[in-house]
Amino acid sequence: MPKLQQFNLPDLAEGLVDAEIIKWLVSPGDTVELNQPIVEVETAKALTEIPSPYAGEVKTLHHEEGTTVDVGQPLITIDTDPGGASGGDEPPAETGALIGEETADGRTAVLVGYGPKSVTAKRRPRKSTTAPLGEQVAAPVAVSAPAPPQPSPAPAPGSAPIPAAAPGGSVPVLAKPPVRKLAKDLGVDLTTLTGTGPNGSITRDDVQSAVSAPAATARPAVVSGGEERIPIKGVRKFTAENMVASAFTAPHVTEFLTLDVTETMAAVARLKTLPEFEGVKVSPLLLVAKALLLAARRHPMVNSSWDEAAGEIVVKHYVNLGIAAATPRGLLVPNIKNADSLGLRELAEALTELTVTAREGKTSPADMSGGTMTITNVGVFGVDTGTPILPPGESAILCFGAIRDTPWVHEGQVVPRKVTTLSLSFDHRIIDGELGSRFLADVGRFLADPGTLMLAWA
Amino acid sequence: MVNGDQNRAGPKKKAARGRKKPAAAATGPVDMVQLLTPEGERVSHPEYDVDLSDQQYRDLYRDMVIVRRLDAEGTALQRQGQLGIWASLLGQEAAQIGSGRALAKQDMVFPTYREHGVLWTRDIDPIMPFGLFRGIDLGGWDSRKYRFQMYTIVIGAQSLHATGYAMGITKDGKVGGDDGEAVIAYFGDGASSQGDVNESFVWASVYNAPVVFFCQNNQYAISEPVIRQAKAPLYKRADGFGFPGVRVDGNDVLATLAVTTRAMDNARHGNGPTFIEAYTYRMGAHTTTDDPTRYRDSGEVEAWRAKDPVSRMRTFLERQSIADTDYFDGIDAEAQQHALDLRERVIALPDPEPGAIFDHVYSGGSPLVEREREEFQAYHASFEGSEH
Numbered sequence: 001m002p003k004l005q006q007f008n009l010p011d012l013a014e015g016l017v018d019a020e021i022i023k024w025l026v027s028p029g030d031t032v033e034l035n036q037p038i039v040e041v042e043t044a045k046a047l048t049e050i051p052s053p054y055a056g057e058v059k060t061l062h063h064e065e066g067t068t069v070d071v072g073q074p075l076i077t078i079d080t081d082p083g084g085a086s087g088g089d090e091p092p093a094e095t096g097a098l099i100g101e102e103t104a105d106g107r108t109a110v111l112v113g114y115g116p117k118s119v120t121a122k123r124r125p126r127k128s129t130t131a132p133l134g135e136q137v138a139a140p141v142a143v144s145a146p147a148p149p150q151p152s153p154a155p156a157p158g159s160a161p162i163p164a165a166a167p168g169g170s171v172p173v174l175a176k177p178p179v180r181k182l183a184k185d186l187g188v189d190l191t192t193l194t195g196t197g198p199n200g201s202i203t204r205d206d207v208q209s210a211v212s213a214p215a216a217t218a219r220p221a222v223v224s225g226g227e228e229r230i231p232i233k234g235v236r237k238f239t240a241e242n243m244v245a246s247a248f249t250a251p252h253v254t255e256f257l258t259l260d261v262t263e264t265m266a267a268v269a270r271l272k273t274l275p276e277f278e279g280v281k282v283s284p285l286l287l288v289a290k291a292l293l294l295a296a297r298r299h300p301m302v303n304s305s306w307d308e309a310a311g312e313i314v315v316k317h318y319v320n321l322g323i324a325a326a327t328p329r330g331l332l333v334p335n336i337k338n339a340d341s342l343g344l345r346e347l348a349e350a351l352t353e354l355t356v357t358a359r360e361g362k363t364s365p366a367d368m369s370g371g372t373m374t375i376t377n378v379g380v381f382g383v384d385t386g387t388p389i390l391p392p393g394e395s396a397i398l399c400f401g402a403i404r405d406t407p408w409v410h411e412g413q414v415v416p417r418k419v420t421t422l423s424l425s426f427d428h429r430i431i432d433g434e435l436g437s438r439f440l441a442d443v444g445r446f447l448a449d450p451g452t453l454m455l456a457w458a
Numbered sequence: 459m460v461n462g463d464q465n466r467a468g469p470k471k472k473a474a475r476g477r478k479k480p481a482a483a484a485t486g487p488v489d490m491v492q493l494l495t496p497e498g499e500r501v502s503h504p505e506y507d508v509d510l511s512d513q514q515y516r517d518l519y520r521d522m523v524i525v526r527r528l529d530a531e532g533t534a535l536q537r538q539g540q541l542g543i544w545a546s547l548l549g550q551e552a553a554q555i556g557s558g559r560a561l562a563k564q565d566m567v568f569p570t571y572r573e574h575g576v577l578w579t580r581d582i583d584p585i586m587p588f589g590l591f592r593g594i595d596l597g598g599w600d601s602r603k604y605r606f607q608m609y610t611i612v613i614g615a616q617s618l619h620a621t622g623y624a625m626g627i628t629k630d631g632k633v634g635g636d637d638g639e640a641v642i643a644y645f646g647d648g649a650s651s652q653g654d655v656n657e658s659f660v661w662a663s664v665y666n667a668p669v670v671f672f673c674q675n676n677q678y679a680i681s682e683p684v685i686r687q688a689k690a691p692l693y694k695r696a697d698g699f700g701f702p703g704v705r706v707d708g709n710d711v712l713a714t715l716a717v718t719t720r721a722m723d724n725a726r727h728g729n730g731p732t733f734i735e736a737y738t739y740r741m742g743a744h745t746t747t748d749d750p751t752r753y754r755d756s757g758e759v760e761a762w763r764a765k766d767p768v769s770r771m772r773t774f775l776e777r778q779s780i781a782d783t784d785y786f787d788g789i790d791a792e793a794q795q796h797a798l799d800l801r802e803r804v805i806a807l808p809d810p811e812p813g814a815i816f817d818h819v820y821s822g823g824s825p826l827v828e829r830e831r832e833e834f835q836a837y838h839a840s841f842e843g844s845e846h
Contacts, residue, residue: 007538009539010537010538011539011542012536012537012746013543013746013747014542014543034798034801035530035534045747045748045749046748046749047749048537048749049537050538051534051537051538052538053539053540364751364756365749366751366755366756
């Protein structure tokens with residue numbers, strides 16, 4: 001007999017309310033072992049893997065990757081007795097309830113002090129029989145299901161959700177005073193709602209989604225009247241904080257340089273044919289990175305940071321080269337440690353590895369800390385240039401634009417050449433216009449004639 | 459129980475001290491007792507040694523494998539929502555098993571919340587602390603019966619309890635012979651910065667209390683590295699308080715056994731306290747609520763992985779032909795069985811009755827508490843029969 005076991009998202013630390021599904025490590029139909037990692041989730045505290053509490057066959061993954069799931073919501077359903085006879089709607093087996101599930105005696109297993117929400121948010125569901133699994137899974141979809149948005153939605157006929165209070169029951173509806181006020185203002189009858197807060201209490205979100213109620217489950221982005229509200233969190237929040245901190249502490253100056261990089265493109269093409277570079281990706285970005293590293297060696301002050309607390313400028317004699325990367329998780333700036341000590345092939349390998357790691361969403365916090373200078377490659381999007389904001393703690397960022405075939409005066413003739421624009425934002429507290437200009441000009445000199453400058457600066 | 463032979467090294471050998479190979483992570487003259495290198499090579503030390511039978515060597519290995527496996531189950535259970543939190547001992551098996559197996563039956567242990575390995579050496583059912591981590595009891599157990607006090611969450615507080623307890627033993631006249639009692643207080647490098655720990659050093663020293671302070675320096679106080687806590691090696695602090703301090707390779711089960719055995723015997727014979735710094739590394743997170751990748755780099759973790767306490771013991775057993783593959787497989791299977799059994803029983807732990815919170819407030823009861831219990835129970839009963 002198939003035995004379906006549903007596993008709800010637990011509180012992975014102390015008092016977390018939700019987690020984002022980053023990556024499923026199993027698919028429906030897969031066989032899983034006990035404690036085999038099944039999913040990677042990101043909480044406010046950490047990126048972490050969850051091990052399977054059951055051995056068996058994966059039946060259902062309840063959420064897509066990228067979804068934020070509340071603690072207590074179903075995560076995965078596993079058949080712990082696959083190959084048994086039919087009957088997929090068997091109730092879950094009763095061997096030891098998980099937190100948030102009901103035990104055989106009908107009590108909800110809840111960690112003292114942690115109080116994860118259960119989907120149906122029953123208050124003290126003693127003596128009730130365990131609902132068939134199908135019904136439990138359906139519950140989140142059915143929450144506040146009435147189709148047309150109405151100021152005062154009636155409960156869906158025959159629907160699964162259990163109201164926070166039975167009509168005419170002796171237990172009062174649980175809701176905080178500001179929520180009651182909100183419901184009154186919006187004309188929502190609290191007794192018709194299903195509470196998702198602690199102990200089944202009705203929250204502000206419950207009231208608002210009852211008003212705007214189309215498809216119900218869209219918690220991360222509540223749609224109303226053509227606007228979308230996206231909660232600010234995770235990488236987006238982190239990026240915003242960094243940008244604000246940087247933009248309002250370091251006085252930014254940006255300079256531009258448009259130049260002929262035909263020689264750089266030729267060098268890239270030649271490098272690709274060399275046996276020494278077999279198996280690695282050689283790109284214009286590689287030479288831009290090299291140009292930056294060599295120019296930084298000639299102008300060490302560019303590779304420094306402003307230590308307000310100590311009243312000191314910290315000049316770094318190593319370059320941890322940051323590369324701004326657009327990833328599924330958002331903007332990340334992992335860096336290549338001690339990039340200045342790497343040979344060109346090693347640098348190419350490090351760039352490739354960094355990009356692949358970032359795309360896979362596996363960039364670790366260590367990879368992102370300690371950057372000293374950064375390159376942002378907006379050229380890949382076909383854009384000419386920009387005025388980048390410094391990553392906090394760094395004093396220079398180079399922006400690399402698109403390379404275009406452009407009419408250009410070359411040896412007295414107007415001919416088509418490969419032309420790009422570089423821009424450099426720098427912290428004017430440390431770097432004066434002269435130093436910034438000389439540095440940017442040196443990056444440009446290298447890219448205009450990489451062969452010669454490589455020899456000259458080696 | 460296995461006993462190191464503390465009389466092996468005579469005073470004449472003391473002259474050799476300092477010429478011995480210096481400690482692994484040394485800046486300046488740091489001496490670290492080591493009997494088994496990370497490569498599994500058995501080395502000698504002028505002052506410390508163990509004289510063990512093959513069976514005793516195998517038992518130490520078995521202990522470490524089992525506590526590591528049980529610990530992994532604790533972490534998994536937390537990730538599955540069965541525990542509120544778990545404090546992993548991963549990487550610290552040798553420090554805990556070596557010191558735990560050095561204890562005599564009559565000795566008393568004052569643990570932190572991470573001493574699952576020491577608990578195992580006291581022949582206590584490993585499920586005992588799981589109620590605390592599951593949030594269904596307060597971690598109270600009969601510490602007299604188990605000779606193992608409650609897990610202490612407050613950092614360093616147990617060092618004071620241990621010292622007071624040790625002073626009591628002296629007053630009871632229970633020190634001064636082979637059957638004397640001694641106390642061991644566990645804490646970490648972070649606790650070494652606490653006032654409690656330093657105060658307990660003062661009291662233990664001037665009262666010559668039969669206590670051993672066993673510090674597992676796992677390099678981090680949550681996220682704070684030990685270099686931000688101490689500029690001199692921790693074990694040298696004992697000098698200032700007037701009792702001996704020893705640094706031991708905390709990933710070497712033989713060395714921790716030898717050093718702790720000597721220190722406990724000194725204490726039980728009335729020779730006063732010892733501070734042992736077991737130099738080790740927490741391979742996992744501080745607790746399941748922590749993400750160590752945010753404050754330490756993977757290179758550091760890998761460097762310590764090469765010093766793993768279990769694999770070095772296994773290498774030693776293999777090289778000395780003390781154990782073979784069948785034996786190792788058998789131990790792995792046994793550890794797995796212990797873990798599955800633990801899992802099943804943890805999940806089946808019953809929730810406490812709501813009224814249980816009023817139990818044990820006063821040993822002889824109290825009218826006020828009884829009245830509150832009744833009120834609370836009446837309140838709960840008011841929900842009976844209602845649907846929600």
